[in-house]
Amino acid sequence: MSLHCIVCIKSVVREAPQGIGRRTPENSELNPYDRPAVEAALRLKELTGGRVTALSMGPEVGSEALAETQAMGVDEAILVNDPALAGSDTLVTSRVLAAAVRRAAPFDLILFGTRTSDSDTGQVGPQTATVLGIPFLGGVKKIDQKLEQKLGQQSGHWEMKRQMDDWEENWAVAFPAAVTIHPRAFKPRPIPLIGIAQAHDPLDVKTWGLADIGVPIEEVGLQGSPTRVAQLEKLKRGRTCRMLEGEPQAQVEALIAHLKTMGVMAS
Amino acid sequence: MNEPFINAKHRVLRRTVRAFCLEELGPIAAEIDQEARFPWEVVEKMGPLGYFGIQAPKELGGAGLDAMSYAIIIEEVSRVSGSIGLCLSVHNSVALYPILAFGTAEQHQRWVPDLASGRRIGAFCLTEPNVGSDASAISATALPAEDHWLVNANKVFVTNGGIADVCLIFARTDPQAGRRGISVVVAERGIKGFVVGDLEDLCGMRANPVSSIRLYDCRVPKENLLGRLGQGLAIGLAALDTGRIGIAAQALGIAQAALDEAIRYANQRQQFGVPLARHQAIQMMIADMATQVDAARMMVYRAAMLKDQGAPVSRAAAQAKLFASEAACLVTDLAVQIHGGYGYSKAYAVERYYRDARVTRIYEGTSEVHRMVIAREVLG
Numbered sequence: 001m002s003l004h005c006i007v008c009i010k011s012v013v014r015e016a017p018q019g020i021g022r023r024t025p026e027n028s029e030l031n032p033y034d035r036p037a038v039e040a041a042l043r044l045k046e047l048t049g050g051r052v053t054a055l056s057m058g059p060e061v062g063s064e065a066l067a068e069t070q071a072m073g074v075d076e077a078i079l080v081n082d083p084a085l086a087g088s089d090t091l092v093t094s095r096v097l098a099a100a101v102r103r104a105a106p107f108d109l110i111l112f113g114t115r116t117s118d119s120d121t122g123q124v125g126p127q128t129a130t131v132l133g134i135p136f137l138g139g140v141k142k143i144d145q146k147l148e149q150k151l152g153q154q155s156g157h158w159e160m161k162r163q164m165d166d167w168e169e170n171w172a173v174a175f176p177a178a179v180t181i182h183p184r185a186f187k188p189r190p191i192p193l194i195g196i197a198q199a200h201d202p203l204d205v206k207t208w209g210l211a212d213i214g215v216p217i218e219e220v221g222l223q224g225s226p227t228r229v230a231q232l233e234k235l236k237r238g239r240t241c242r243m244l245e246g247e248p249q250a251q252v253e254a255l256i257a258h259l260k261t262m263g264v265m266a267s
Numbered sequence: 268m269n270e271p272f273i274n275a276k277h278r279v280l281r282r283t284v285r286a287f288c289l290e291e292l293g294p295i296a297a298e299i300d301q302e303a304r305f306p307w308e309v310v311e312k313m314g315p316l317g318y319f320g321i322q323a324p325k326e327l328g329g330a331g332l333d334a335m336s337y338a339i340i341i342e343e344v345s346r347v348s349g350s351i352g353l354c355l356s357v358h359n360s361v362a363l364y365p366i367l368a369f370g371t372a373e374q375h376q377r378w379v380p381d382l383a384s385g386r387r388i389g390a391f392c393l394t395e396p397n398v399g400s401d402a403s404a405i406s407a408t409a410l411p412a413e414d415h416w417l418v419n420a421n422k423v424f425v426t427n428g429g430i431a432d433v434c435l436i437f438a439r440t441d442p443q444a445g446r447r448g449i450s451v452v453v454a455e456r457g458i459k460g461f462v463v464g465d466l467e468d469l470c471g472m473r474a475n476p477v478s479s480i481r482l483y484d485c486r487v488p489k490e491n492l493l494g495r496l497g498q499g500l501a502i503g504l505a506a507l508d509t510g511r512i513g514i515a516a517q518a519l520g521i522a523q524a525a526l527d528e529a530i531r532y533a534n535q536r537q538q539f540g541v542p543l544a545r546h547q548a549i550q551m552m553i554a555d556m557a558t559q560v561d562a563a564r565m566m567v568y569r570a571a572m573l574k575d576q577g578a579p580v581s582r583a584a585a586q587a588k589l590f591a592s593e594a595a596c597l598v599t600d601l602a603v604q605i606h607g608g609y610g611y612s613k614a615y616a617v618e619r620y621y622r623d624a625r626v627t628r629i630y631e632g633t634s635e636v637h638r639m640v641i642a643r644e645v646l647g
Contacts (some may be wrong), residue, residue: 025278026270064275071279191283193317193330193340200276201331 002050003108003145005041007074008097008128009034009056011065012118023061030065033113035188037181040143041111042073042189048145051075053104057085057096063205070204071195072188077205078104084210087222090119094127096220099213101132109158110178114139122180129178136178137171139163141185146172272568277339280332284340287316288347296348299474300619303466305430306351306474313355314385318344321359323367323383327375330383334509334574338516338567345520349623350474352520356513357426358382361506361631362389362435365451369494369502378433378453390431391510392422392480393503400636402437402503403446407482409438415486416440416452418460422480426630429466429476432456435506436482437499440492449499453491460485471622508581510631511588512574515567518588518595518627522563525595525602525620526556532606532615549605556598563591582644589637592627599624 012031013023041052054069056062057080066077080100088096101110110132112125129136142161147154158173163182210217222228242258244251259265273281291309299306313319321337323329332340337359345352363382366374366389381387398404407420420436422428434454441448454461464479494502533544533553543549566587574580599621603610610617628634 025275029282064279067275068279068283071283190287190312190316191279192315193280193283193321193332193336194325196276196280196283197325197331197336200274200279203275 003044003048004051004106005044005109005111006053006055006101006104006107007038007041007069007111009054009065009069010116011056011058011062012116023059025061025064028061028064030068031113031116033115033117033183036183036186037111037113038069038072038074039186039188040181043186044143053078055097055100055104057093063203066205067199067203070199071191073195078208079205080208080213082210084217084221087225088220089225089227090121090123091127092220092225094124094131096215097128098131099215100208103213108176112180114180114183125178125180134176134178135173137162137173138180139182140179141182272572273335277335280336281339281343284343288344292347292351297616297619300350303473305476310385318355319358319385320363320383323363323379327379328383334512334571335568338512338571341513341516342520345517346524348474349517349521350472352517353472353475354427356510356517357391358389360510360513361391362433364509365435365493365502365506368505382433387432388427388430390425390427390434391506392425392434393437394424395421396423400633403500405437405439405449407436407438408442409440409450409452409487411440415488418452418454418482418485418487420482424467424477425480426475426477428478428480429463434480435493437503440496444497446500447497450496451493451499451502452487453493454482454485454487458485471626507631508584511584512567512570514627514631515570515587515591518591518624519563519567521620521624522560522595522598525599525617526560528617529553529556529602529605543605552601552605556601559594559598563594566590582641585637585640589634589641593634595624595627
């Protein structure tokens with residue numbers, strides 16, 4: 001069965017000078033946690049055929065990150081871009097992505113990174129699945145498609161493995177589903193130069209506005225968002241140095257005791 | 268800072284090449300320099316990714332990119348390993364480019380797909396023991412015989428020489444015709460009489476297998492003549508015009524690497540109770556280095572932009588090569604100075620940058636030859 005996978009990606013801010021994440025082409029890049037998700041989708045495509053769509057919500061600069069996924073091998077790229085979206089929180093982002101996914105349907109699997117390297121909430125993947133009302137698994141390391149013939153009809157499910165802390169879980173999940181991909185599970189492929197050339201000559205990223213996905217303007221942006229970032233503050237962590245004294249054996253014991261108190265080492 | 272000259276494609280390329288080189292070449296760059304070892308394990312990965320056919324057309328297996336992309340790729344590779352930047356620059360610009368520009372359709376089909384994919388490596392064989400800047404004085408010969416050229420040549424300092432499969436040999440096809448008697452024939456490694464000499468033990472760029480290539484009564488097929496009879500010097504000059512952008516980009520990458528290391532070290536090393544970066548003497552050096560690197564980058568990118576526009580590029584490319592190579596020597600020298608005794612030790616990368624930078628003022632036209640080219644253009 002050939003699959004349609006949709007990978008949701010974000011163009012993240014690499015450095016936020018005074019705590020304000022202003023996006024320019026020079027300081028934006030494809031979220032590093034999204035790369036394994038793109039890789040997972042591409043490997044599924046190689047195994048099963050089908051196609052991969054990359055989807056992103058954000059300002060115009062997001063088309064650069066989308067083109068990068070095309071250079072990796074993604075078939076189609078869609079940017080949801082509308083001035084009214086500025087200031088949207090993760091809930092609005094999830095609703096908008098869900099609306100765009102519905103427009104891009106039918107689909108079999110939606111893939112996300114576990115988090116983003118700039119705002120780092122980890123909320124958009126699970127929230128989008130909730131808005132769409134489809135099953136969700138987080139931290140997925142392995143995805144297999146299982147097909148069976150029932151009454152002459154082909155149907156199937158996903159078999160997935162995910163990692164949470166020190167545990168691995170195996171799940172059977174119905175089509176269609178949404179997942180976040182474990183950051184170390186799928187090493188992203190190196191991007192071929194010809195892929196970059198083809199993705200840009202000419203740039204082929206579809207742009208959808210709010211009207212295209214049927215989301216009312218008053219439900220997005222700052223006014224549509226139940227949460228907002230009031231202020232960003234850079235934290236400075238004070239470092240202390242404590243010298244241990246005594247015989248090596250005693251120093252090791254003191255160090256272990258200290259690490260246990262800190263909760264760094266299990267007792 | 269918003270950069271002029273470059274677009275979204277170039278930004279993606281820069282990030283992609285940087286990430287690839289840091290991962291693949293970064294951990295071995297010092298080792299391959301010290302052991303003078305060509306890293307096939309990485310080169311074999313670079314081939315399928317398109318690094319050996321950057322500007323070659325897609326139909327012939329290349330990446331089909333522009334000159335600006337080429338400059339950025341060479342800059343980023345050289346930032347991690349000058350030797351591999353050199354390998355790519357020579358392969359792409361003075362071996363593959365002349366075949367594309369002067370070769371017949373049949374020659375394109377025969378050589379370009381293998382060269383563009385890195386399955387075969389190219390070399391440019393002009394320099395001889397007694398001939399450097401004065402290319403018209405070469406003594407190699409390719410004399411017409413029945414169905415072949417009988418080639419005798421002693422070519423030295425051939426970049427990629429130890430691994431090259433497809434060699435552009437500059438030789439006299441008509442010894443009586445002076446400058447107009449020089450042509451280019453393509454000799455493939457493995458033919459009878461084709462000898463690869465010992466690898467040179469060089470000061471820098473040590474991971475590149477620079478060697479001599481000697482041809483003793485080699486029978487090179489007639490159809491391996493590149494361009495027209497007597498067009499050799501014109502082909503050489505055209506190749507070097509393109510090559511200059513590559514060498515300038517290479518010098519720029521090395522200079523940038525040295526600046527990065529100097530900044531890191533100046534912020535970390537403490538003397539007189541404060542980081543080096545707080546001392547005005549060091550600040551002056553860093554300011555000069557950053558300015559040189561910035562100016563070099565603007566000149567290199569401008570030359571690449573002109574090339575992409577199809578505008579005359581000789582002067583801009585010569586100025587970029589002259590300036591960037593001189594800047595690389597200055598910047599790497601200051602980086603060593605900022606590192607003090609450690610900078611003179613192999614424990615730090617700056618001594619490698621210092622050695623690698625030096626030859627950029629010598630090869631593909633010395634600084635002095637470039638000043639001649641520039642003066643000719645300026646004075647008319």
